[in-house]
Amino acid sequence: MWKLMRAEWQYSRAVLGVTGAFCLLIAAAYCLWGGSESQAGLRAFRVLVIFCVSVVWLFQIIRRQKEAVDRLHRLLPVSQVQAGLFRVLFLTGFWGILMLFFTVGRSIPGGSAGAAALGRDVAAFSGVFLMANGISLISRDHRYTALNRFWMTVVRTMIAIFLVSGYLLFMLHGALANEMGSLMPGFDTGFRSVYRSVSGSLGILSSGLLFTWLSVYVYCRRVDYKE
Amino acid sequence: MAKAFECVDVVKTYRDFQLGPLNISLEPGIVLGYIGPNGAGKTTTMHCLSGLVRAEQGRMTIFGRSNDPNSTAWKQDIGYVGDVHVFYERWTGEKNLKFISRFYDNWSDKRALELAKRFELPLQKRARDLSTGNRVKLSLVAALAHSPKLLLLDEPTAGLDPVVRAEVLDTLFEVLEDGERSIFYSTHILSDISRLADELAFIRSGTIILRTAKDDLTGRYRRITFSLEAEDLLIEHASSQEREGTTWQIVTADAGETLKELHELGAEKIQESRMTIDEIAVQILKNRSEKS
Numbered sequence: 028m029w030k031l032m033r034a035e036w037q038y039s040r041a042v043l044g045v046t047g048a049f050c051l052l053i054a055a056a057y058c059l060w061g062g063s064e065s066q067a068g069l070r071a072f073r074v075l076v077i078f079c080v081s082v083v084w085l086f087q088i089i090r091r092q093k094e095a096v097d098r099l100h101r102l103l104p105v106s107q108v109q110a111g112l113f114r115v116l117f118l119t120g121f122w123g124i125l126m127l128f129f130t131v132g133r134s135i136p137g138g139s140a141g142a143a144a145l146g147r148d149v150a151a152f153s154g155v156f157l158m159a160n161g162i163s164l165i166s167r168d169h170r171y172t173a174l175n176r177f178w179m180t181v182v183r184t185m186i187a188i189f190l191v192s193g194y195l196l197f198m199l200h201g202a203l204a205n206e207m208g209s210l211m212p213g214f215d216t217g218f219r220s221v222y223r224s225v226s227g228s229l230g231i232l233s234s235g236l237l238f239t240w241l242s243v244y245v246y247c248r249r250v251d252y253k254e
Numbered sequence: 255m256a257k258a259f260e261c262v263d264v265v266k267t268y269r270d271f272q273l274g275p276l277n278i279s280l281e282p283g284i285v286l287g288y289i290g291p292n293g294a295g296k297t298t299t300m301h302c303l304s305g306l307v308r309a310e311q312g313r314m315t316i317f318g319r320s321n322d323p324n325s326t327a328w329k330q331d332i333g334y335v336g337d338v339h340v341f342y343e344r345w346t347g348e349k350n351l352k353f354i355s356r357f358y359d360n361w362s363d364k365r366a367l368e369l370a371k372r373f374e375l376p377l378q379k380r381a382r383d384l385s386t387g388n389r390v391k392l393s394l395v396a397a398l399a400h401s402p403k404l405l406l407l408d409e410p411t412a413g414l415d416p417v418v419r420a421e422v423l424d425t426l427f428e429v430l431e432d433g434e435r436s437i438f439y440s441t442h443i444l445s446d447i448s449r450l451a452d453e454l455a456f457i458r459s460g461t462i463i464l465r466t467a468k469d470d471l472t473g474r475y476r477r478i479t480f481s482l483e484a485e486d487l488l489i490e491h492a493s494s495q496e497r498e499g500t501t502w503q504i505v506t507a508d509a510g511e512t513l514k515e516l517h518e519l520g521a522e523k524i525q526e527s528r529m530t531i532d533e534i535a536v537q538i539l540k541n542r543s544e545k546s
Contacts, residue, residue: 030356030357034342034353034356038342038344038345095338095340096340096342098306098338098340099340099341099342101305101306101323102304102305102306102329102334102336102340103329103354103357104326104327104329104330104357104358105326105357106323106324106325106326107323107324108324173310247323247324249308250307250308250310251306251307251308252305252306252307253301253306253307253338
């Protein structure tokens, strides 16, 4: 798996490097000159991270479709589990590094007082990212499994529900917090109360980990790796 | 010594096609030509053996080891050149080979470079800029550079010019020189396989209809022309017959018996001629009655 990770890093470092450096530069600027208002800073960092990961994520999706990477990896002496883990962990690792910088950057102005809020935010945010990453891989793999028509419909319905009600709303809310609040006040209050609580944020993170595991599980259930 | 590969009751089903139940094996050191029309199941068989596709039933082994998707040891023993040639497109051929080399214990950079030179493969070009023929060559180099014990070749010379095709076949001959390597070779270009193969297996509609030694096949099949006044003829072992006036032409899978029969019928001007592998293959694949 580490050989695949290394190759992927070498292959994608232009995209990873440019978007990551851009994000870090802006984050550094906020830490030094814009971090006095913690709420505004938090939102801005979040938007940066969403932008950065979205670029890399889209790059991975497009490349996967154009370059038959899964097929290449299945032909090599790499076990199915390792190949499945690599697919989900590569982008997760990139996310983890960004979250580290995000956390460090936000703790400087916020100090220990904001640490708990920051921790809950990172947990919830990471959970949603893991769900999105897992879902994108599951939606790609499930059609190649031996699931019958009924279960395929169930899986596709779950993917649609998650995308529409979960991921998009969360991302929109995160990026445009005040605007969403004015449009849907009840939703905004309720939503914030969930993901800002310890149980809510840990629940979201746990869901993300579950989807991560599911993505490897579904990958290993594929009966066809031709693309 | 364990068989190079063995398929026992293997079944793979698609919406409008079923491969199998497939029972086929290959002894070490043998070249088996796999011949069939488009859609017969040749590529599906290769996909199942290489691990790209999982059969619903049956078992497959490579040198005695199950081709379990979670095991990697069996993949060290095979080199695969498939119907699609996949690489990291923005990397050069050289960089792709370097990436692939990390996964094989017996990889030889020297051998890879020698093969690339022999095939006149431009290693400094990006994979996405390679022509179809050069992509095939890069796949061949990647498949051969770690000296695998079993080569799975799915129409490897498709897209190659005659000079390179001859070079590829020469290289494959060299691979076979030590007598321990095996090749499973599917092709439409029967002139390639007639040179290389020890045995031939014919597949149609997902089922193997005949497996035989190549020399046995070319020894058995004959085209026989003769004159005979008859409206209708039923010749045992004849797989096809044509008539123009009193002149008949038949293809037979057992020349000796057929000639005896014709003499008994009073046929005249009997002439027999040998057939090429291509002609024999066409007869076999057209004729459903040939049994394995």
